[in-house]
Amino acid sequence: MKRIVLCRIKKIAVCAAVFLCAAFFLSAEMQSLERRTVKVAYFDLGNYYQKQPDGSVSSFDTSYLSVVSDYAPLSFEFVDCGTWDNALKMLEAHEID
Incomplete structure (x- = not known):
């Protein structure tokens, strides 16, 4: 049971990190125009x-x-x-x- 919960937490953390990186780079790109x-x-x-x-x-x-x-x-x-x-x-x- 703990293993399933940890797997889900890792997936959520990776998705959140990818989203934040994408948002950061898009924001920087828009400001440089x-x-x-x-x-x-x-x-x-x-x-x-x-x-x-x-x-x-x-x-x-x-x-x-x-x-x-x-x-x-x-x-x-x-x-x-x-x-x-x-x-x-x-x-x-x-x-x-």
């Missing part, structure tokens, strides 16, 4: 985008992308394009992503 800045266009949509006194922009989109940047090696820069047509021109000129 270089952050990339993505330029996001915004334009006049009434009150959808709220320009803050410090020059930043807030909306549902900015909140969502802020959460994305917590999990992915990305940072987002919001570029005021003025109008939809201007945003398309800037996209074609590779001024925004």
